Amino acid sequence: MSTNGFLLLLAGVAAAWFFSLYSMRRQVRSYQREVRRLRDLCGSAGEISEQHLNSLLAAVDQVMLRMNSRGMVVAANASALSLFSIKAEDLPQSILSFYRDSDWHDAFKQVFNRLPQEGKLPDILLPDITMAGRVLMPRVARLGDNEVLMLCLDITDKHRLEIQRRSFMANLMHDLKTPLTSLLGYARSLQRFGDDPGFRQEAIQVIADEAKHVNHLLDAMLTLDQIEFAGSDPDASCDAEDVIRQVCDMLKEPVSNKKISLICDIPDDLPDMRMDVDSFERVVRNLLENATQYAPKGGRVTLSLQQEGEMGRLVVRDDGPGIPDKHLKRVTERFYRVDKARSREYGGHGLGLAIVKELCEAHGGSVQLANVDPHGLEATLAIPFA
Secondary structure: OOHHHHHHHHHHHHHHHHHHHHHHHHHHHHHHHHHHHHHHHHOOHHHOOHHHHHHHHHOOOOEEEEEEOOOEEEEEOHHHHHHHOOOHHHOOEEHHHOOOOHHHHHHHHHHHHHOOOOOOOOOEEOOHHHHOOOEEEEEEEEEOOOEEEEEEEEOHHHHHHHHHHHHHHHHHHHHHHHHHHHHHHHHHHHHHHOOOHHHHHHHHHHHHHHHHHHHHHHHHHHHHHHHHHHOOOOOOOEOHHHHHHHHHHHOHHHHHHOOOEEEEEOOOOOOOEOOOHHHHHHHHHHHHHHHHHHOOOOOEEEEEEEEEOOEEEEEEEEOOOOOOHHHOOOOOOOOOOOOHHHHHHOOOOOOHHHHHHHHHHHOOOEEEEEEOOOOOEEEEEEEEEO
16 A cells, blocks of 8 residues: 555544544534523522523433532432432432542532633543443533532543544554564665575565555555445345355465365355445455464364345354453454454454454444354354345
8 A cells, every 4th residue: 555545544534533523522512502591591599490490400401410619419400310310309419429529529619619710620430330431521600609500411422432542543553663663674674784695585574574464454444444434335235155265265375274174154045145245255254364363273164154034144163262251342343452462473453353343234234253162263243135
């Protein structure tokens, strides 16, 4: 891939995140306007009845709280009561009783004392166990002399997106820096020791291998980029048996080198898959490459495809070490690897299973991974027939 192609790829990824964050910021601004509107409607606490004020709170579907200067929650709408598992009859009570963060409580008092001067409260990070790991962004507006109206915008998706973005970029830079460092080192060494035939041959082989690794990585990223932005063709179809046979032919060399038994069980009368040839080939190739890489020398890899109603059930199974159960749910995430050192040894980049999952889901299918006894991994794909 050329430098321009790589830059265009990174630009596309950056653009996707930019528009996602831009959309979230627009949503934030809309709720800030809602807070100001409610504040203007409410005026001061002495000018509006308690019933009218609570009716205004109930009209907003986001989490909203009425709080006084001591951090006591005076009233809350239905969304807040549900999220924090509190009862309306138990109010007023300190926010510390259901959000135990004294630093946040201190920050709230400082912001309250500076009102109407604008102040920024820290995000509210709710625990995973009881509140599903929600992240709320609070905004306050003065409500009378001793109260504020606090709206909490749910930014959990934005928060997770930011974590994924940082992880994605860190892994991408690492996966590019490692081979590029080798390329640069051997290129410089060739300038000094290029007259040595043995070293020259070694350097050429390393440069070729590292360049192949970078190209494979960028090719995988382009595939994910195309899945995300191009979607799938609802009219696409392919002959599954033909594609599988072609992929098996491609893998003859690695299968032969490791003396692996590759067994395919495919009925002759299956209908076409509802997936284009390139996508289905990529799915099958990634699964079989993964299975043959981790299967032991002299091991066994099986592939079966059966019809179950309107769906095709594709199962690829190997007798390798499998995947620790705690990692099974995450190995289909982009760049997620159980053992980075081993992935590097086998030429992996943590995108193969992510491509399989995203291609299947883009075409109305699904992926399930499971360890098998006594050892090995089984990948089961459900893909619609045309």
